[in-house]
Amino acid sequence: MKDGIHPNYRDVCFVDLSNGFKFVTRSVLNSRETIKMDDGRELxxxxLETSSESHPFYTGTQKSVDNLGGRVEKFRNKFAGLGVGTKK
Structure with a gap:
């Protein structure tokens, strides 16, 4: 492999801002900020705004569109006489 053409592939720390969850993985991303880990390493x-620890799909708190109280049916019933929301 040629020297000097490959990015710096190293350990980095990602932090979920919504709950403080931290995980370390390898990446080539550049960052101006660093964090001191419990083992003494500075990474x-x-x-991140969200991660698998806080995303509703992964935590099981995601709401299904079908369970929202029939909003589509309420809309259709409310505006049925006006011809809004109906297929032609």
Whole structure:
């Protein structure tokens, strides 16, 4: 392999801002921020809005569209006489 053309592949720390969950993986992303880990290592820090620890799909708190109280049916019933929301 040629020297100097490959990105720096190293350990980085990702932090979920919604719950503080941290995980370390390898990446080539660049970051200006760093974090000191419990084992003494200082790693680049990447902040995430959501991760598998906080995303509703993975936590089981996602609501199904079918369980929202029949909103589509309520809309159709409310506007049935106006011809809104009906197929022609």
């Amino acid at each position: 680049p820090l990447f902040k």
